[in-house]
Amino acid sequence: MLNFQYYMPTRIIFGPDSLDQLGDTPHLPRGSKAMIVIGESGVMIDQGYLARVQSQLSKQDVQTIVYDRIKPNPESDAVDEAAAICRDRGVNFVVGLGGGSTIDSAKAIATMATNTGRYWDYMQSGSGGGQTPENDPLPIVAIPTTAGTGTEADPWTVITKSGTDAREKLGWGYDGTFPALSVVDPKLMLSVPPRQTAYTGMDAFFHATEAYLATCRQPASDALALEAVHLISHTLPQAVSEGGNLEARTVMAWACTAAGLCETYSSCISQHSLEHALSAFHPNLPHGAGLVLLSKAYFGFLAARGEKRLADLALAMGDTLAEDLEEEVAGVAFLDALDTLISEVGLSDERLSDYGVTREEIPLLAENALSTMGALFDVTPVDMTKEDVVAIYEAAYS
Numbered sequence: 001m002l003n004f005q006y007y008m009p010t011r012i013i014f015g016p017d018s019l020d021q022l023g024d025t026p027h028l029p030r031g032s033k034a035m036i037v038i039g040e041s042g043v044m045i046d047q048g049y050l051a052r053v054q055s056q057l058s059k060q061d062v063q064t065i066v067y068d069r070i071k072p073n074p075e076s077d078a079v080d081e082a083a084a085i086c087r088d089r090g091v092n093f094v095v096g097l098g099g100g101s102t103i104d105s106a107k108a109i110a111t112m113a114t115n116t117g118r119y120w121d122y123m124q125s126g127s128g129g130g131q132t133p134e135n136d137p138l139p140i141v142a143i144p145t146t147a148g149t150g151t152e153a154d155p156w157t158v159i160t161k162s163g164t165d166a167r168e169k170l171g172w173g174y175d176g177t178f179p180a181l182s183v184v185d186p187k188l189m190l191s192v193p194p195r196q197t198a199y200t201g202m203d204a205f206f207h208a209t210e211a212y213l214a215t216c217r218q219p220a221s222d223a224l225a226l227e228a229v230h231l232i233s234h235t236l237p238q239a240v241s242e243g244g245n246l247e248a249r250t251v252m253a254w255a256c257t258a259a260g261l262c263e264t265y266s267s268c269i270s271q272h273s274l275e276h277a278l279s280a281f282h283p284n285l286p287h288g289a290g291l292v293l294l295s296k297a298y299f300g301f302l303a304a305r306g307e308k309r310l311a312d313l314a315l316a317m318g319d320t321l322a323e324d325l326e327e328e329v330a331g332v333a334f335l336d337a338l339d340t341l342i343s344e345v346g347l348s349d350e351r352l353s354d355y356g357v358t359r360e361e362i363p364l365l366a367e368n369a370l371s372t373m374g375a376l377f378d379v380t381p382v383d384m385t386k387e388d389v390v391a392i393y394e395a396a397y398s
Helices: 018-023 049-058 076-089 100-112 194-213 219-241 246-265 270-281 287-304 310-317 327-344 359-372 386-397
Strands: 011-014 033-039 063-070 093-098 140-144 157-160 169-172 181-184
Touching (some): 011 018, 018 049, 018 181, 033 100, 049 063, 049 093, 063 100, 076 157, 093 100, 100 140, 157 270, 181 246, 194 246, 194 270, 194 287, 194 327, 219 310, 219 327, 270 359, 270 386, 287 386, 310 327
Parallel strands (some): 011 181, 033 063, 093 140, 140 181
């Protein structure tokens, strides 16, 4: 029986050259000063994207300051530092420009710019303080330059706790951390290198896949998830091999945003819990790579437990036989299609050991996944014990 809520307050401006609308859109948050959050790599500067955003904002009489210390796995100390700058400089809204790490950080910075304490005081699991923000965040503008996280269409942030031994990478968010405005311009994604295109595209694929399987799903998330799975399966290999193909990049940009909407209407499941533990222990592991490396073992576990909806996903990926297959075989059909996709995007040669993961730490990884991101196990369609999680890690490592 259907029972759900539907809430999506973000205005999304989508399409090639949509960044040019930033200079005259009436939907820009009010205020004369913005902080633009970018990654530490300098790519946004090298590609000229930062200058373009600053130019567009200046047309609306908005002065900008730049925070450029965001790591690929962003850390809580950077959030607190940037938030203090916002308070000191009287910033009116925060712009996240780049991949998921910078936009997630912008959401977290906007929250802490108006609230006391440190970011980790508000985390609801792990060593977090469990507090509730008293004040609304500053308005957030999201400008993604990769087709991966879908953070432009959801309230979620993923931040790693600072400290060598912290090993906590937590997802968090609430109604206040939805972007007020998201500008999704596929032309900003033309410069993404092939392997990063593959990592981010597979991240979007698993967002949609997990949202379709989650027990909190609803009709809107089902429809968008199947569309995203279909589009990514048929387009990501082309986007990887033909990075300058604007049509492929536009399809992937929409598929990513659709998958982000799925995260708003439904949820990720425990595959993401397992990956967050991996990249909390090994910050050099790209999130999309971690998901790929876990995926065959993880979805193999679901298939062995008779998860029926894998047949729908296999069909969306292009397996025309999936409609007539028995449940057990349908799970295998999805795994075969997944294996083909991973190969077609050039990621079949990846190994967990390449990133320093060891078999000896697997029990610690399992405990971390269950203790820091345990909520996602609650919406996973089958029950999972610690022994099950250890077995999935073992299979993925092998």
